[in-house]
Amino acid sequence: xxQLSQLAFAWVLRQSNVANALIEASKPEQVExxxxxxxxxxxxxVIEKLKRFLHKDHIG
Numbered sequence: 001x002x003q004l005s006q007l008a009f010a011w012v013l014r015q016s017n018v019a020n021a022l023i024e025a026s027k028p029e030q031v032e033x034x035x036x037x038x039x040x041x042x043x044x045x046v047i048e049k050l051k052r053f054l055h056k057d058h059i060g
Contacts, residue, residue, distance in 0.1 A: 006037040014047075
C-alpha cells in the first residue's frame, strides 16, 4: 500500500453496509492509485487498530 487514500478506500470497501465508494480525483494518476485499494488486504491487526481509532471521539 502506497497511499493513505488506498487505506481509506480499502477500509470503506470492506464495510458490509457500503454498496459503493466514490473516488474524486483531479489527475488520472490519482484515480489509478486509488483503484489499487481494491487489491489491498488489511490484516486483522490493522482492522482492529482502525476500529479502535474510529470509535474514539475522533469523529464528529
